[in-house]
Amino acid sequence: MPQPVALIVEDETEIAELVQFHLEREGISAQSVRSGRKALDVVRHAKPDVILLDLMLPDLDGLEVCRRLKQDRETRDVPVVMLTARGAESDIVAGIEMGADDYVTKPFSPRVLLARVRAVLRRNQAPGADGNPDRRTLLDGRLVIDAARHAITVDGSPADFTVTEFALLEFLAQKPGFVRTRDQIIAAVHGRSTVLSPRTVDVHVTAVRRKLGPLGDAIETVRGVGYRFSEEAPASAVPPTA
């Protein structure tokens, strides 16, 4: 893979320089701009591999920048990692619903920042390399979701899911590593089963976790934001003995 290119959109020079320093040390080439309009301008001319987007910007705020990027066919595939203030869950929810791929809260640790950037770059490299879109093998091969047959297998054993639970798990597992908000889950399940409320989403998630048995922790709670399906089997899930 050639050297990835990142665009940092941040008006606070110190933070921009810090982010740039850590990315470049990891072999990611980085450029920074200080305003939302400038960011849109740069992205139109040379698409970066990832955008680190501060939400509080002087001219066009980060949510609006994200909305415009995700609406444009040319730029919607560029992953966006939001830089947000700690405790700004409503901003995070709005950003994810606008199409942002992930977020890092400030002040951030370099380790977390790089993990998020690496993860979105990796996910963008191999979108659904699975072959048959109806049958997906996840969590190191331990979970199989067969949409055509409406069947779920956990560690080789069939598991009994309701229509709602199936739709919910299928939606979360479509994009491992991505945070999904409750409203996104409600929208995805809508039309396939009963209408859910944000509270009943939590109830169904609990049921899905239980039915996933040792893999239940693969559905992570992202406090104040929603849920994330993990990219690997959770550390707590001891593989079945042969």
Ligand code: CA
């Ligand atoms: Ca700012």
